[in-house]
Structures are given as structure tokens and as C-alpha cells.
Amino acid sequence: xxxxxxxxxxxxxxxxxxxxxVVMTFHPAENGITFLRTDIxxxxxxxxxxxxxxxxxxxxxxxxxxxxxxxxxxxxSALHALGITDVAVEMDxxxxxxxxxxxxxxxxxxxxxxxxxxxxxxxxxDVRRKITYTSGxxxxxxxxxxxxxxxFVYEHKHPLVSHLEYTLEFSPDNYLNEIxxxxxxxxxxxxxxxxxxxxxxxxxxxxxxxxxxxxFLNERRFPDEMVRHKLLxxxxxxxxxxxxxxxxxxxxxxxxxxxxxxxxxxxxxNQEEKWG
Numbered sequence: 001x002x003x004x005x006x007x008x009x010x011x012x013x014x015x016x017x018x019x020x021x022v023v024m025t026f027h028p029a030e031n032g033i034t035f036l037r038t039d040i041x042x043x044x045x046x047x048x049x050x051x052x053x054x055x056x057x058x059x060x061x062x063x064x065x066x067x068x069x070x071x072x073x074x075x076x077s078a079l080h081a082l083g084i085t086d087v088a089v090e091m092d093x094x095x096x097x098x099x100x101x102x103x104x105x106x107x108x109x110x111x112x113x114x115x116x117x118x119x120x121x122x123x124x125x126d127v128r129r130k131i132t133y134t135s136g137x138x139x140x141x142x143x144x145x146x147x148x149x150x151x152f153v154y155e156h157k158h159p160l161v162s163h164l165e166y167t168l169e170f171s172p173d174n175y176l177n178e179i180x181x182x183x184x185x186x187x188x189x190x191x192x193x194x195x196x197x198x199x200x201x202x203x204x205x206x207x208x209x210x211x212x213x214x215x216f217l218n219e220r221r222f223p224d225e226m227v228r229h230k231l232l233x234x235x236x237x238x239x240x241x242x243x244x245x246x247x248x249x250x251x252x253x254x255x256x257x258x259x260x261x262x263x264x265x266x267x268x269x270n271q272e273e274k275w276g
Contacts, residue, residue: 006114013097019201022093029088043067056257070095077236078106081175101183101207125243145249164227182228185209
């Protein structure tokens with residue numbers, strides 16, 4: 001069944017990339033997940049679906065003709081993990097609070113507000129055969145399975161994170177215990193470039209794992225925290241299908257927001273009812 005919040009709840013802080021303070025309020029709703037910029041006169045709610053992805057530069061950004069919201073993947077990831085399909089989000093700034101760089105604070109706020117069922121079913125993502133997508137060294141696949149699992153392989157030229165992989169057997173409890181606390185991450189050598197281009201203004205050692213030349217600059221919550229966070233992002237981006245996920249094995253090697261969204265569109269375009 002579709003689900004929403006029992007009561008409204010608020011999360012506030014600064015955005016990861018903009019560094020701007022924002023108050024984000026989540027209200028019970030019955031028309032899907034929408035984001036409304038209350039700081040823009042005349043702004044209309046932006047539906048959280050693949051059709052409204054405006055860009056994927058260092059995050060997943062949604063837009064319509066009246067407004068744009070940045071970096072929504074952590075919020076969407078927590079909502080999807082808890083089965084929340086309908087919520088009206090109001091925010092007085094361009095980007096959700098980065099909180100601790102993960103999705104656990106959002107999940108905690110939703111759980112405290114309470115979750116209730118709605119008298120309608122969420123459409124199912126109908127996948128009856130293996131669906132793949134590749135781009136260079138990046139590869140995705142989704143295929144029917146006995147249970148819903150996500151598998152991610154992260155590879156990088158940096159020796160500290162050269163090869164990391166993780167498999168999550170998806171359930172709310174497993175997500176909260178294994179994924180929700182995994183923070184965003186970045187490389188020390190990139191920070192100056194990002195800040196010079198107006199990004200990562202709100203990032204710091206409290207809300208991101210920073211990888212230096214030969215050491216981690218802060219303590220990790222998990223030895224493989226980086227690949228767990230990539231899974232967190234993938235779950236948020238895949239939720240933009242607006243569909244309930246059946247038992248599937250979803251695998252990804254080397255992907256990011258751009259390719260997550262492309263794969264979500266491919267999954268929607270390969271629905272069985274369209275071709276028999």
C-alpha cells in the first residue's frame with residue numbers, strides 16, 4: 001500500500017553544495033512526493049520523478065518551469081527505504097540540509113513523525129527479464145530474483161579505495177543498520193576545485209569522509225563507507241521511477257547520479273505491459 005507520514009516533521013541545516021541554511025518540512029500527502037520552494041513566489045510543486053530531473057551534477061537535481069531543488073537523493077533514499085510514497089515537502093532554500101552527510105537523520109525524523117498507510121496501492125515496477133545498461137566501464141543490470149538486493153562495485157584509481165563492493169538485502173531494518181549512516185565522501189585534491197566552482201560549500205569533516213593523498217582525514221563509520229553511500233544514492237535515484245520494487249537483483253558497477261537516472265528511465269521504458 002502507499003504510505004505517508006502521520007504528522008508533519010521538520011529537518012533544518014545547511015546544503016552540501018550551496019552552504020545555504022534551509023528549513024525543510026515534510027507534510028502528509030496523497031499525491032506522490034513533491035518539493036515546493038516556499039522562498040520563490042509563485043513556485044509550483046516539483047514531482048519527484050525521472051521526468052523532472054534537471055541535472056545530475058554532483059547530485060540529483062529536480063526542476064520544473066518555476067523552480068529547482070538540488071541534491072534530493074538522500075531524502076528520497078530515506079523515504080523509499082521506509083516505504084513512504086506520498087509526502088509534500090516544503091523548503092525555504094534551494095537544497096536539503098546535508099545533516100551528517102547521510103540519510104539517517106531524515107529516516108529518524110520520518111520514524112518519529114509516524115508512518116500510515118493510504119487506501120491505494122503503489123504501481124509495481126514490472127521486470128520479468130534481465131535488463132542491462134552499459135556506458136564504457138559502467139554497467140547496470142536488474143533481473144528477477146527471490147528477494148530484492150542491491151549490489152554495488154566502486155572502483156577508483158586512488159589506492160585507499162581502489163576496489164570496494166557491497167551487497168544489501170533490502171529491508172527497512174537492513175537499510176537503517178547498514179546504509180543510512182554512510183556519509184557522502186570526496187577527495188582532498190578535489191575540494192579546492194569544487195569550492196571554486198560553487199560546490200561543496202557546506203561540506204566539512206563532520207558531514208563527509210575526506211580521502212587524502214595517503215590517509216583518510218577523518219574517521220570512517222564503516223571501513224567500506226564509500227560504497228555503502230553509493231548504494232544509498234542509488235536507492236534514492238531509483239525511487240524516481242515512482243514504482244514499488246519487486247524481488248530483483250539490481251547491480252551496478254561504477255555508476256553515479258547521471259547513470260542511475262538513465263537506468264531508472266530504462267527500467268520504466270521496459271515495462272512488460274508495453275510489449276506483452
